[in-house]
Amino acid sequence: MTTDHRTRRNYLNANYSIWSWLFTTDHKRVGILYLLSVTFFFFIGGAAAVLFRLELMTPRGDLTLPETYNKLFTLHGIVMIFFFLVPSIPAVLGNFFLPMMIGARDVAFPRLNLASWYIFITGGLFTIWAIVTGGVDTGWTFYTPYSSTYGNTNVIAAALGVFIAGFSSILTGLNFIVTTHTMRAPGMRWFRLPLFVWAHYATGLIMVLGTPVLAVTLLLLILERALGIGIFDPALGGDPILFQHLFWFYSHPAVYIMVLPAMGVVSEIITCFARNRIFGYRFIAFSSLAIAILGFLVWGHHMFVSGQSMYAGFVFSFLSMLVAVPSAIKVFNWTATLYKGTVTWSTPMLYALGFIGLFTMGGLTGLFLATLAVDVHVHDTYFVVAHFHYIMVGGAVMGYLGGVHFWWPKMTGKLYPENWARFSAILIFFGFNLTFFPQFVLGYLGMPRRYHAYPEQFQVLNVMSSAGASILGVAYLLPLGYLIWSLRYGRRAGRNPWRATGLEWTTPSPPPTENFPDGTPIAGDAYQYSSVDDWDLVLPAPEEHPEEAAV
Amino acid sequence: MTMSVAHHFDDVEQQKHAATLGMWVFLASEVLFFGGLLAGYAVYRALYPEGFAAGSRHLDLWLGTLNTAVLLTSSLTVALSVEAIYSGNRRRAGYLLAFTIVLGIAFLTVKGFEYAHKYHEHLVPGAHFQFVDHAEGDAPPQGVELFFSCYFALTGLHAVHMVIGIGLFGVLVFELLREKGNAPSPLRIEVAGLYWHFVDVVWVFLFPLLYLIHVAE
Amino acid sequence: MAHDSTRGLYLVFVALLLLLAATVLVAQVDWGVLNVAVALSVAGIKTALIALFFMHLHSERGSVHIYSLVGIFWLPLLLVLIFADYVTRAQVSG
Numbered sequence: 001m002t003t004d005h006r007t008r009r010n011y012l013n014a015n016y017s018i019w020s021w022l023f024t025t026d027h028k029r030v031g032i033l034y035l036l037s038v039t040f041f042f043f044i045g046g047a048a049a050v051l052f053r054l055e056l057m058t059p060r061g062d063l064t065l066p067e068t069y070n071k072l073f074t075l076h077g078i079v080m081i082f083f084f085l086v087p088s089i090p091a092v093l094g095n096f097f098l099p100m101m102i103g104a105r106d107v108a109f110p111r112l113n114l115a116s117w118y119i120f121i122t123g124g125l126f127t128i129w130a131i132v133t134g135g136v137d138t139g140w141t142f143y144t145p146y147s148s149t150y151g152n153t154n155v156i157a158a159a160l161g162v163f164i165a166g167f168s169s170i171l172t173g174l175n176f177i178v179t180t181h182t183m184r185a186p187g188m189r190w191f192r193l194p195l196f197v198w199a200h201y202a203t204g205l206i207m208v209l210g211t212p213v214l215a216v217t218l219l220l221l222i223l224e225r226a227l228g229i230g231i232f233d234p235a236l237g238g239d240p241i242l243f244q245h246l247f248w249f250y251s252h253p254a255v256y257i258m259v260l261p262a263m264g265v266v267s268e269i270i271t272c273f274a275r276n277r278i279f280g281y282r283f284i285a286f287s288s289l290a291i292a293i294l295g296f297l298v299w300g301h302h303m304f305v306s307g308q309s310m311y312a313g314f315v316f317s318f319l320s321m322l323v324a325v326p327s328a329i330k331v332f333n334w335t336a337t338l339y340k341g342t343v344t345w346s347t348p349m350l351y352a353l354g355f356i357g358l359f360t361m362g363g364l365t366g367l368f369l370a371t372l373a374v375d376v377h378v379h380d381t382y383f384v385v386a387h388f389h390y391i392m393v394g395g396a397v398m399g400y401l402g403g404v405h406f407w408w409p410k411m412t413g414k415l416y417p418e419n420w421a422r423f424s425a426i427l428i429f430f431g432f433n434l435t436f437f438p439q440f441v442l443g444y445l446g447m448p449r450r451y452h453a454y455p456e457q458f459q460v461l462n463v464m465s466s467a468g469a470s471i472l473g474v475a476y477l478l479p480l481g482y483l484i485w486s487l488r489y490g491r492r493a494g495r496n497p498w499r500a501t502g503l504e505w506t507t508p509s510p511p512p513t514e515n516f517p518d519g520t521p522i523a524g525d526a527y528q529y530s531s532v533d534d535w536d537l538v539l540p541a542p543e544e545h546p547e548e549a550a551v
Numbered sequence: 552m553t554m555s556v557a558h559h560f561d562d563v564e565q566q567k568h569a570a571t572l573g574m575w576v577f578l579a580s581e582v583l584f585f586g587g588l589l590a591g592y593a594v595y596r597a598l599y600p601e602g603f604a605a606g607s608r609h610l611d612l613w614l615g616t617l618n619t620a621v622l623l624t625s626s627l628t629v630a631l632s633v634e635a636i637y638s639g640n641r642r643r644a645g646y647l648l649a650f651t652i653v654l655g656i657a658f659l660t661v662k663g664f665e666y667a668h669k670y671h672e673h674l675v676p677g678a679h680f681q682f683v684d685h686a687e688g689d690a691p692p693q694g695v696e697l698f699f700s701c702y703f704a705l706t707g708l709h710a711v712h713m714v715i716g717i718g719l720f721g722v723l724v725f726e727l728l729r730e731k732g733n734a735p736s737p738l739r740i741e742v743a744g745l746y747w748h749f750v751d752v753v754w755v756f757l758f759p760l761l762y763l764i765h766v767a768e
Numbered sequence: 769m770a771h772d773s774t775r776g777l778y779l780v781f782v783a784l785l786l787l788l789a790a791t792v793l794v795a796q797v798d799w800g801v802l803n804v805a806v807a808l809s810v811a812g813i814k815t816a817l818i819a820l821f822f823m824h825l826h827s828e829r830g831s832v833h834i835y836s837l838v839g840i841f842w843l844p845l846l847l848v849l850i851f852a853d854y855v856t857r858a859q860v861s862g
Binding site for chain 2: 110
Binding site for chain 2: 795819823829
């Protein structure tokens with residue numbers, strides 16, 4: 001077995017040259033390229049957050065100039081949203097595992113997949129260039145007329161970067177949709193698909209149908225700023241609020257681009273580590289599609305105090321309540337899956353449970369914000385900041401880290417050190433709550449977002465938040481450390497260290513380039529877990545893997 | 552007629568399904584790309600009906616109609632070319648696509664003349680914009696400049712799509728009409744054709760929305 | 769491919785040109801709001817002809833049909849909800 005493992009060709013050792021990576025069309029390698037890129041962007045965005053949390057330790061603005069502060073939170077927003085959260089789970093785990101889960105050799109359009117990575121990197125470099133040569137201070141939302149007329153920073157380059165990166169997202173979504181339709185293995189009927197695939201299909205819909213609207217809106221912004229064609233210019237009768245409509249038509253559903261894939265990850269993890277079949281498979285599958293569709297109908301709740309008509313506000317307020325329903329359906333189904341399950345407190349499970357709790361809090365506070373009258377009070381305060389961080393960090397990032405840990409043995413063939421990983425997961429959960437829970441209170445007390453100075457009575461809560469941020473910062477570095485460590489020193493993982501179901505676990509770890517060396521697999525029903533069979537085998541038994549360290 | 556199957560597909564049928572569906576999904580995305588712009592157009596037209604009607608009267612209806620006919624013809628030649636390649640007539644398919652390119656360039660040339668004319672009339676939005684309505688002589692109605700912003704954005708974006716389509720067809724014509732080498736897969740021609748038809752459909756909507764606003768007044 | 773499918777393409781083309789002539793002629797008469805409705809309906813019919821016959825939609829499978837309609841379904845979501853704002857604003861500029 002040992003020699004077998006060492007000599008087997010897989011997608012990693014198939015070819016070591018740099019060109020074999022840069023010109024790869026293997027969906028697994030493209031996933032790894034994305035993994036490296038989004039990790040890079042994550043730490044850039046995180047560094048900016050550390051800097052402005054440091055500034056907010058004291059009420060007076062004494063660390064950075066106000067302009068620098070504006071550039072820092074803009075940088076944090078743009079990089080984290082467009083270059084980390086949107087591509088994170090879909091482009092890394094989706095690219096890697098969606099084809100494997102449906103029993104395919106690759107995505108439907110492998111070259112487009114590689115092209116999407118190059119487009120992503122080009123967009124990222126444009127944005128980095130905009131930041132290095134002066135920065136952008138409009139906030140990630142690029143609201144007109146500030147971005148079009150008054151702001152004097154590098155708006156054009158940054159918007160162009162986001163515009164370009166949008167096309168990589170469209171190509172990824174397109175690939176998921178077509179792959180799911182056309183590349184399923186024999187027997188892989190729609191209701192046998194892992195819920196991860198359903199979630200990514202729904203995400204693909206949003207990417208394909210939402211992103212172009214953002215793209216054309218940013219294009220208009222660029223044209224207005226560069227050539228003065230004045231679509232949003234009130235001096236010519238244009239309406240800056242139209243920009244907000246078009247912007248949020250994408251950017252609200254974009255939240256679901258971030259969180260739907262995380263929900264897919266959580267569905268896989270919960271059922272595996274509860275050793276229970278998923279409860280309400282079809283409800284979870286259809287709620288993904290429902291979120292993708294309803295998510296397009298709620299954008300006006302970002303604009304309750306913008307000058308939008310009050311009547312439209314009513315409509316958007318009501319529709320925003322609706323989208324909570326499919327989200328709640330998922331939470332109830334995961335909870336029911338845990339019920340009478342044989343739960344193992346492994347690292348992915350800790351992340352998944354963290355996701356459920358934090359996402360629920362984020363979702364419930366979202367209902368406050370969807371309520372027209374309450375929103376007037378907390379609009380543009382730290383309450384909003386806390387709410388969307390509970391969704392995006394508590395939801396999407398927890399899901400991402402859970403997924404990376406869950407599939408790390410499959411991607412690399414190595415096991416990470418379980419105790420370090422558990423410790424980090426708990427530390428992240430703790431640091432996260434210490435950072436963002438005080439912000440709910442701050443916002444409710446009236447502290448507005450995007451200010452670098454604040455009244456003294458807010459200092460205690462701000463210091464708590466900054467302290468949490470530093471814990472969170474360290475806690476995010478830990479996985480970076482031990483995951484890299486495990487590449488060399490980690491124990492070897494077998495095909496299926498978690499005894500998970502799903503076609504991706506039937507192939508060697510790391511998988512060979514063609515995914516399924518024994519030919520196209522035949523699919524059965526998803527999630528054939530039973531709670532009594534092998535709970536002691538869920539964590540890999542040492543004797544099963546005698547070869548402790550790599551060469 | 553050759554139809555090779557890429558390594559990750561099982562058979563020709565699967566490859567054809569994927570390629571066709573892929574292009575249609577992309578076109579759905581394109582609908583929303585133009586759709587964002589059309590939404591802006593619709594809002595401003597609703598806010599400033601007189602301004603849009605006045606602006607529209609400054610477009611050349613006959614050049615617009617001519618261009619529509621040219622594009623509809625180019626769609627026919629593409630459809631005929633797909634027909635030809637599937638019945639094994641490689642040269643005929645090549646000539647039909649080459650003729651499509653000629654029609655596309657004719658469209659863009661006419662568009663170029665229209666743009667130049669607008670430039671001389673100071674109807675390009677920006678610092679030099681100046682709207683003088685000779686018929687009435689008084690102040691221009693509100694929103695005229697927004698009409699021309701929409702006009703240039705919509706037709707410009709459409710023209711960019713046409714240039715891409717002409718480029719795609721250029722490669723295919725070269726592969727079809729060269730003496731040596733395999734003919735391109737019929738699937739590639741068909742999928743590129745889908746794209747061209749879509750660009751045609753966009754124009755089918757832009758034409759009445761831009762050129763036909765209350766012509767009668 | 770059937771032998772007379774080429775003839776079908778020519779017929780569709782003639783129909784498209786007739787519709788073009790119709791839409792230009794109709795626009796010469798002022799019918800108020802109806803002008804826009806007629807113009808967009810004619811454009812819709814032309815689109816249907818191009819999609820069904822030039823783009824072979826009539827012989828495609830279900831998944832392609834779905835995605836040919838998805839854009840047509842999604843764009844109205846954008847338009848309707850944007851107009852929910854604009855038609856109910858108390859004060860519009862101008």
